[in-house]
Amino acid sequence: MNDLKEKLNKVRARIGAACQSAGRSEDSATLLAVSKQQTADRIRKLFAAGQGHFGENYVQEALQKQKQLADLDITWHFIGPLQSNKTREVAQHFSWVQSADRPKLLQRLSDQRPPSLPPLNICLQVNIDLEPQKAGAHPGAVPELARLVSQLPGLKLRGLMAIPSVAAADQTGHSSFARMKQLFDGLRTEGLELDTLSMGMSADLEAAILAGSTMVRVGTDLFGARS
């Protein structure tokens, strides 16, 4: 418990300091705790320490933990690889999806979102460094996808998500983050209502916040190294 709380406080302090350096209010970046491979018990402890948003990458693993944690008011984000045959479960059991990147998935998520629930919050995943093996939409395809999301009744467009390439971050001082910010601002200029730019992880959350991130996704520095 103390260990997790200490780590949470450290990450929160880093986020607050980065926001300050960027001339923003200290609470202008949300912390998403990435709990893949973590037990329900550890999630429960982090929740007790004050963390409310959790991100999961694998549907079956997430559903199992959600069952064990059904008594807690956790906001669940799906951030992992998304396939058509999993969209129904995702649409039923998550509040946010940050890894949708093509029309078919978005259409299915909208159709399968239970009407009893509020629209599913969507951050489109962008393959900002055009890596062949990585998920995410081509940056050039993002405006049309964003317009599609804004028109689907079961979805609510919230923003963009990216996992920049490590090489790009090392070589160009995080220009990937700057390009994401440009894309994000461009959509807003077009009149689309976005409020979430999800970028930055344990190693680079400061750089991401300086570039305009409003949500950082942190696993390792909250829970310790994954096996």
Ligand SMILES: *Cc1c(COP(=O)(O)O)cnc(C)c1O
């Ligand atoms: C695992 C993961 C993270 C967290 O990465 P850490 O380096 O452990 O902080 C963030 N975002 C996504 C999409 C992930 O899969």
